[in-house]
Amino acid sequence: MIDKNAVARCFGKAAASYDQHALLQRLSSDKLLQYLPTVPNxxxxxxxTVDLGCGSGALLSTLAECSExxxxxxxxxxxxxxxRGHHQLATPTYWLNGDAEALPLQSDSIDLCVSNLALQWCDDLAMPLIETSRCLKRGGLMLFSTLVSGSLDELTQxxxxxxxxxxxxxxxxxxEIKAALLKSGLSVESFQIEIQTMHYSSVKEVMLSLKGIGANHVHNKNVKPTTQGDLRAFKANYETLRDNQGLLPLSYKLAYCLLRKR
Ligand SMILES: C[S@@+](CC[C@H](N)C(=O)[O-])C[C@H]1O[C@@H](n2cnc3c(N)ncnc32)[C@H](O)[C@@H]1O
Structure with a gap:
């Protein structure tokens, strides 16, 4: 079970530094929004429109352009x-502190739900998809990105x-992601996988890229503390991964999904 209070605390602590470190998140949201069907105007x-797991609100001004x-x-x-403090939007905006796995929204009330790199923090991916399906009107769309196994492999190794x-x-x-899509009952219009590798000059920068956005909570972490020796050994192992540019890679495998309620 994910400790949601701990996850929320980590993200909350990082709110002020989030935008400065959210490079992967911006690459992912730019790509994700390309999957939104284009209409003439x-x-x-x-x-x-719902921005699910909106974080610092980076998608809000783009979503405001196509939403009432x-x-x-x-x-x-x-x-x-x-x-809320950093976005003045002309579009009426409602701010909800809530969980994607138990959406505080009425059934059949939304037209579009967009979620960029938030749903990997849920216990069971099927739940936010089932919840979104409940809240979408018929014909409504769910567009989301999430992380797939293989992400952060350099850290794991x-x-x-x-x-x-x-x-x-x-x-x-x-x-497992495809099984969750099936459980949601939503029809899959598009499913794409992409690998994105980020590069850093030190192990400290790698760790900061996660901590700076608040993505440093590890679920069910062994309570045994990490010793200085463990940390040194981990850093030495990571150092062996330097590429020919002298940089350390950190890989992300992303899934982009567009779903529709029939
Ligand atoms: C990596 S950030 C992505 C933020 C934003 N979507 C972006 O593209 O920058 C993940 C966000 O999801 C939120 N989050 C995590 N679990 C959630 C849940 N169960 N329900 C709603 N939001 C959640 C976190 O608080 C955090 O703000």
């Missing part, structure tokens, strides 16, 4: 408060030779 195409109303939902009150404790969260396989 996007203005007010969707009566009500926006609902920004996030598990972290700190993140939501930060987003570098720790594996040090000890058997859990240092990195587990991500769903492509097959």
């Amino acid at each position: 996007m203005v007010n195409t969707y009566a009500t 109303n926006l609902i920004a939902v996030d598990l972290s009150f700190g993140m939501l408060t930060h987003a 570098s720790w594996a030779a040090v000890n058997k404790h859990r240092h990195v969260n587990r991500f769903l396989s492509e097959g």
Whole structure:
């Protein structure tokens, strides 16, 4: 079971530094929005749009351009408060501190739900999809990106030779994601996988790329503390991964999905 209070706390703590570190998130959201079906005049195409796991609100101004109303939902009150304080939108926007797995929204009330790199923080991916399906009107769309197993493999590998404790969260396989899509009852219009490798000059920068956005909570982490020796061994292992540019890779495997309620 995911400790949602701990997840929310980590993201809340990182709210002020989030935008500065969210490079992968911006690459992912740019790509994700390309899957939104284009219509001649996007203005007010969707009566009500939800940004699920809105974080610092980076997608809100783009979503506002094609929506009559926006609902920004996030598990972290700190993140939501930060987003609210940093976005003045002409489109009426409602701010909801809530969980994607139990959406505080009425059934058949929304036209579009967009979620960028938030649903990998849920216990069971099928739940937010079933919840979104409940809240979508017929014909409504769900567009989301999430992480797939293979993400952060350099971290997993570098720790594996040090000890058997859990240092990195587990991500769903492509097959497990497809099973969750099936459970949702939504029809799949598009499903794409992409690998994105980020590069850093030090192990410290790699770790900061996760901590800076608040993505450093490890579920069910072994309570045994990490020793200085373990940390040194982990860093030495990671150092062996330097590429010919002298940089350290950190890989992400992303799934982009467009679903429709029939
Ligand atoms: C990596 S950030 C992505 C934020 C934003 N979508 C973006 O593209 O920058 C993940 C966000 O999902 C939120 N989150 C995590 N679990 C959630 C849940 N169960 N329900 C709603 N939001 C959640 C976190 O609080 C965090 O703000």
